[in-house]
Amino acid sequence: MSSSISFTEIPPPVSAEELIVVPKNYQHILALEFAVKEINENPQLLPNVTLGFDIYDSHFTAMRTYHATMLLMSTLERFSPNYVCDMQSNIIAVIGGLDSQTSLHVANILDIYKMPQLVYSPAPVMNDKTPGLPFYQMIPKETIQYEGILSLLLHFKWTWVGVVVMDTTEGERFVQTVVPMFSQNGICFDFIIRIPTLTFVTNIKDMFDEGEKTYAKVMASKASAMVAYGPSYSMAFFRFFPFLSEEKQVSDYPKGKVWIRTAQVELTSFVFQKDWDMQIFPGAISLQIHSSDLPHFHQFVESRKPSNTAGDGFIRDFWQNAFSCVFLHQDMDVVEGDICTEEEKLESLTAPFFEMGMIGHSYSIYNAIYAVAHALNAMSSSRLKYMGLVNGGRLKLQNIHPWQVHHSLRTVSFNNSAGDTVSFDENGELMAGFDVINWIFSSNQTKQKIGQLDPEAPPDKVFTITEDAIIWHSWFNQTRPLSVCTESCHPGFSKKVKEGKPFCCYDCIPCPEGKISDREDMSDCYECTDETFPNKNQNLCIPKRISYLTFGEPLGIILASFALYLFLITALVLGIFVKWKDTPIVKANNRNLTYTLLVSLLLCFLSALLFIGKPHNVTCFFRQTAFGIIFSVAVSCVLAKTITVVLAFMATKPGSRMRKWVGKGLANTIVFCCSFVQVGLCIMWLVANPPFPGVDMHSLTEEIVLECNEGSVTMFYCVLGYMGLLAFVSFTVAFFARRLPDSFNEAKFITFSMLLFCSVWLSFIPSYLSTKGKYMVAVEIFSILASSAGLLGCIFSPKCYIILWRPELNNREQLIRRKP
Known part of the structure; x- marks a missing residue:
């Protein structure tokens, strides 16, 4: 976020105070460093080859993304596009970006060089990329995620839902995709709210005003289920809702809502939101990119200290933002706030700020690094014509061109250190599923896995969930929330759609004589077979008695x-x-x-x-x-x-x-x-x-x-x-x-x-x-x-x-x- 440009003078550089910092994203950097460290220490994978990496911030803007991508294609620390003068900096692949628009901007440059790009967040817009060189998506196809959300809604019989999306191209694509899909399966929408993105500082007041209206509409809705979609940082924007309620005295609404988040929406916070309440999010359910506990990653993260990580150019900024402290410098006369002692514990940070366990996006980055490494390793052992072999089989990386890596990446398949199989389908999308996560925010834990979405499982096992393990928002008193426009029509009744209302809003009318309905919410009653007849409540067919005039009656x-x-x-x-x-x-x-x-x-x-x-x-x-x-x-x-x-x-x-x-x-x-x-x-x-x-x-x-x-x-x-x-x-x-x-x-x-x-x-x-x-x-x-x-x-x-x-x-x- 920066100041708007008036074109009347040279724009000033972006100051630190104008940047919105998301400390949780620091784990992405740690996952990258951890994966590279493991590979370089593994003598079986790329022996005699050392992997390195460069990290650039896109700032979520097209201009800075293009600039960062051109820097990747230039000599290190020198902006000279199309010229690589440093033999140590041999770019093989690019991993990014965090959101689909960033990935698309990166792809526009990489397509020129036919360089592989591994995307670690859902990027549906990449499918429309032209020209269409292959790219590799480190998460499953997004349609699987939509089907998982639909299965979740149908499982809990939530037919009346609200949709909150960020007003972006991806948000509109999400709406255009899920509305027909959900409607065909009996789901109706109470509202679809598009939250405007904040680009310039001068728009903050307008965003607050719009946010207050949005919160009032969400909280006043009869729907208990809310589907949230947006960029990775969108949950930080959603956290403005309770803050706006306190500021505007909008407190007359029920607070019990079940937020259903898509995989790319991480639970994040901006720095200034550290002490904000999370009262509307407990009990939320999200689909998360499948991740497993990696051996030694927890110890790796735990050991991070600003004093013992000289090569980490991010940790000091992260530490100061996460713990609200400052490091002393020789030229500092006055210190405002607490002084960082490095005795602060990462475990003490809340989930919106940092998690010790590897989150979905970080896990995708980890697998992406290994996918590139295994592709290079396959190239070194295949002895193809384009491979240069020196020193008894040593891979000469400077003779490898990025476009040559595509063949190996398409066919790469390996088991990572957590035992998960990593491979791509014919469209370059990861063959994996999603975890179903319940967010708790209790004193001893933040989230728990309650199910999974596995597209490779048998049809009856694709979506599984353990409902008894879910901890709902306290508003619901630990009972399954109800999210319907009209309460279910009991057996013996049928639905009659209200004129001018969505089909989920209906009246319940008794079945006509001679017909029954034996399930809830039946659209029409039906007649019993010739051998049966309706009972008194018209919800069951009873076998008819055989009747004729007998000598015994x-x-x-x-x-x-x-x-x-x-x-x-x-x-x-x-x-x-x-x-x-x-x-x-x-x-x-x-x-x-x-x-x-x-x-x-x-x-x-x-x-x-x-x-x-x-x-x-x-x-x-x-x-x-x-x-x-x-x-x-x-x-x-x-x-x-x-x-x-x-x-x-x-x-x-x-x-x-x-x-x-x-x-x-x-x-x-x-x-x-x-x-x-x-x-x-x-x-x-x-x-x-x-x-x-x-x-x-x-x-x-x-x-x-x-x-x-x-x-x-x-x-x-x-x-x-x-x-x-x-x-x-x-x-x-x-x-x-x-x-x-x-x-x-x-x-x-x-x-x-x-x-x-x-x-x-x-x-x-x-x-x-x-x-x-x-x-x-x-x-x-x-x-x-x-x-x-x-x-x-x-x-x-x-x-x-x-x-x-x-x-x-x-x-x-x-x-x-x-x-x-």
């Missing part, structure tokens, strides 16, 4: 008992008529028709039993047709009786020609002809489309009904209709003959019986159609029994009364009723 017992009882009564009546067969009342109305009618009624009562029990082929085949034929015979007998009464009365008149029609022949003919028509209909029915056992899964919600399918519904109603026609004709004839002067005139009783018969069967049709399942069968059985009992009672009960209790009326004199 109360309804079946009652109907079967009623049928058998009526059968016995009918048999008793038949016995009475057989015993008193020679009495006038039995002989009066065609004794054979009476026997036929009683036998038909007997069979009617028995046919009702065919409707009870589990449907089978035989019972289904016969139940409707047997009932139709038997009832037609019974009604035909009633019709024949009625016609016989009418003809008998008409034949008694003097000179009547009806006497020749009176006799058994006419009655038998009526019974035969009327029954034959019904038999013909039933035969056609059985031949064309007979009844068969069927399963009704839809009529009743909770039952699967075993039934007899009529086969042809048309034939079924034809049989019923013909039977109704016979009953109507019988009723009509009997009605007109009911007042004939005959003591044993059956017409009046037949009228009542037919009236009851027709009433029963007229009410049967709507009742039959309105009932379902076994109750439909019960309605038909009841109609059979009721109509048959009506015939039995209305026609035969008066005669039995006379035969048994009024025998004096059962004589010939009563056959003729004389007028007074």
Whole structure:
């Protein structure tokens, strides 16, 4: 950060006070030095060759980055581009930069010289670099990181998130990439905030004002999950949030947020933020470049002191900034602040300032150094044409050109001192994964590993996390944070998106009747299978019961008992008529028709039993047709009786020609002809489309009904209709003959019986159609029994009364009723 340039005078040099120092980045330098030291001390790797390095600061600006890169291509300490006059300074590769824009600026120069560049931080813009010489990325491809963040959000069911990015090209690229990806997987965004970068000192006030608005929006959001993306130092900018809250008295917002950081966002601080609170960051989760503990690195760092590292040109500045002290100089008259004693302990520094364990970026630098070393070592042992061999195999580095290193770098593969394999894929990206880190800020530790992202693992093991190990922000009272626009719709409900809102904001509506939802947040309810039905809460499908009218249930017992009882009564009546067969009342109305009618009624009562029990082929085949034929015979007998009464009365008149029609022949003919028509209909029915056992899964919600399918519904109603026609004709004839002067005139009783018969069967049709399942069968059985009992009672009960209790009326004199 520097002063703005007005172009009215020569710009002053950047003063130390105008620089924003990030002490934590000093570890990058230590990792570089440690790796080079190990390689130079390893006799198996690059023997008789000493690696050296130059370090330049890019200041995160394009101008200084280009200048530093040109210095690398020049003689040491002399800016003469394109000329290398020092044989000791032979540049083989460049490692950097810390952020993608820096890497891109470096690449623009290195492409001219075809020099390999190893990038140790995510640099998606490098993929668009033209011309596109290969570069090597010491971290996995960034799409893996995005998929890891998505997996993290989906694991915790955080569907309502906020996004905070630095307003840079990379930040916009991140937004354009993750928004479609996350949206396709059910993640919605409450807001996307772009924080402006601070370039000039004069913009500080504007940044503070914008930061206060941003913090208010973040803290007021219902979303608990915040995805943060930016350069490596962006977390230092995010630390302004609580500071702004204290300054502006913005303290009415909940403080519980889960910050999800990408790998390039290190937990860093500027020097002046040393004593600032970290209250909004505990419980944060980040994807971190995989790193392992390197043997002896901790001791190497611990041993660093300004007094014993003469070649380290950075340690004194680091020490003063990190510990807020100053070193005494001979020309210092007055000392402001504490004096550095070198008794200060690096372990005492907080994680935003320094970490003793190797962080992700430093680990990438360490591996990058080793990758170059192994590539050079492979070149020294391959004996290719471009290799110059002197002194019995010693590598002559001054004869190696940077572009020749690419071939070895592409194929390099080795295990580092921590046991991790380092190799590149076909795109020059490191084949590795990420660690999932939980930031704690407790008294004894700062972070802990809670999972990993391994793209080489089986699909179900790519993303793993130990949720029980996570320590959340104290605001959440150690319960999993909830980050949704609308609380989950429980099973039994479905989502209805609110108009004008993101799809994550919805209402929960109950499932419609007949449908269920068995998981949370279902977009729509669905129907159960035919064999199941929804439970009361409409969140589970329950198997349907098998239902049919059985002899064992109360309804079946009652109907079967009623049928058998009526059968016995009918048999008793038949016995009475057989015993008193020679009495006038039995002989009066065609004794054979009476026997036929009683036998038909007997069979009617028995046919009702065919409707009870589990449907089978035989019972289904016969139940409707047997009932139709038997009832037609019974009604035909009633019709024949009625016609016989009418003809008998008409034949008694003097000179009547009806006497020749009176006799058994006419009655038998009526019974035969009327029954034959019904038999013909039933035969056609059985031949064309007979009844068969069927399963009704839809009529009743909770039952699967075993039934007899009529086969042809048309034939079924034809049989019923013909039977109704016979009953109507019988009723009509009997009605007109009911007042004939005959003591044993059956017409009046037949009228009542037919009236009851027709009433029963007229009410049967709507009742039959309105009932379902076994109750439909019960309605038909009841109609059979009721109509048959009506015939039995209305026609035969008066005669039995006379035969048994009024025998004096059962004589010939009563056959003729004389007028007074």
